[in-house]
Amino acid sequence: xxxxxxxxxxxxxxxxxxxxxxxxxxxxxxxxxxxxxxxxxxxxxxxxxxxxxxxxxxxxxxxxxxxxxxxxxxxxxxxxxxxxxxxxxxxxxxxxxxxxxxxxxxxxxxxxx
Amino acid sequence: xxxxxxxxxxxxxxxxxxxxxxxxxxxxxxxxxxxxxxxxxxxxxxxxxxxxxxxxxxxxxxxxxxxxxxxxxxxxxxxxxxxxxxxxxxxxxxxxxxxxxxxxxxxxxxxxxxxx
Numbered sequence: 001x002x003x004x005x006x007x008x009x010x011x012x013x014x015x016x017x018x019x020x021x022x023x024x025x026x027x028x029x030x031x032x033x034x035x036x037x038x039x040x041x042x043x044x045x046x047x048x049x050x051x052x053x054x055x056x057x058x059x060x061x062x063x064x065x066x067x068x069x070x071x072x073x074x075x076x077x078x079x080x081x082x083x084x085x086x087x088x089x090x091x092x093x094x095x096x097x098x099x100x101x102x103x104x105x106x107x108x109x110x111x112x113x
Numbered sequence: 114x115x116x117x118x119x120x121x122x123x124x125x126x127x128x129x130x131x132x133x134x135x136x137x138x139x140x141x142x143x144x145x146x147x148x149x150x151x152x153x154x155x156x157x158x159x160x161x162x163x164x165x166x167x168x169x170x171x172x173x174x175x176x177x178x179x180x181x182x183x184x185x186x187x188x189x190x191x192x193x194x195x196x197x198x199x200x201x202x203x204x205x206x207x208x209x210x211x212x213x214x215x216x217x218x219x220x221x222x223x224x225x226x227x228x229x
Contacts, residue, residue: 036220043117044157044206044220090156099145099210101218103156 002027004093006104013081014112021076021107023065023091032094033074034101035065039087047089050074061085083113115141117209119221126197127229134192134224136207142187143209147218148180151204163190163207197228 007022025033035047048059055067065076074091091104116139126132136146144165149157161182162170169182179201181193190209194201204225208218 034217043222044208046217046219049217098162099218100147100159100162101157101208102159103149106156108154 002093002095002102004091004102004104006089006091006107008107009105010108010110012110012112015083016080017111019076019078019081019085019109021089021091021109023074023076023104024072025074025091025093026072027093027095027102030094030096031067031069032096033065033067034092034094035059035063035074035076036090036092037087038090044090047076081109081111083111085109086111115209115211115219117207117219117221119205119207119224121224122222123225123227125227125229128198129196131193131195132197132226134194134205134207134226136190136192136209136221138188138209138219141209141211143190143211144187146184146190146207146209148182148190148192149206149208151206151223153204157206160192194226197226199228202226202228 003026005024033050036044037047038044047063048057050057050067058064063078067074089107092101118137120135146163148160151157160175163182163184165184184190204223206223207221210218
């Protein structure tokens with residue numbers, strides 16, 4: 001079955017701490033992977049995406065993610081988080097060229113000032 | 114950037130009534146739009162794919178007669194929750210793509226539906 005799973009459901013960090021959120025996917029075919037962020041009261045925004053090429057993808061606001069095919073993973077990282085990074089983070093997999101997205105369960109990140 | 118809007122942002126209705134939610138792509142044409150449902154503290158669940166000029170494609174377990182989708186133009190898709198019940202209360206989110214090869218979806222701000 002096609003699925004995307006996120007291991008961390010709720011993460012609490014202090015400012016300046018490093019962040020890594022896990023994401024694993026389970027499906028064959030074309031692999032398109034995304035990380036979206038949902039700030040409180042706002043709509044989902046694209047952080048970064050991977051379609052092909054360099055497996056290390058850099059996104060907005062200092063975020064990056066690495067696609068590791070052998071591990072079926074696409075973990076999100078940021079070397080130093082800020083209070084403004086407090087949000088819900090979703091990993092998603094795109095199904096080929098359909099445009100459909102399968103979302104992970106989401107991770108709530110709380111950054112303490 | 115690509116902007117997707119939804120209207121209304123919040124709606125409260127009585128059980129048994131129908132509610133229509135609009136999703137618009139403001140600065141691009143979208144041949145395909147998607148409707149998701151998000152329960153509190155949970156992830157987004159894809160409900161259906163809305164195709165301009167043709168019938169929507171529903172995901173398994175989603176009632177077609179309950180959630181009517183119409184994609185009347187390249188910039189507008191509507192979701193009508195018919196004969197709404199309290200269990201239909203949820204956050205409904207639409208997304209739209211430009212239709213390019215990157216498949217990036219742009220999300221609307223969502224509609225909070227509360228059925229009393």
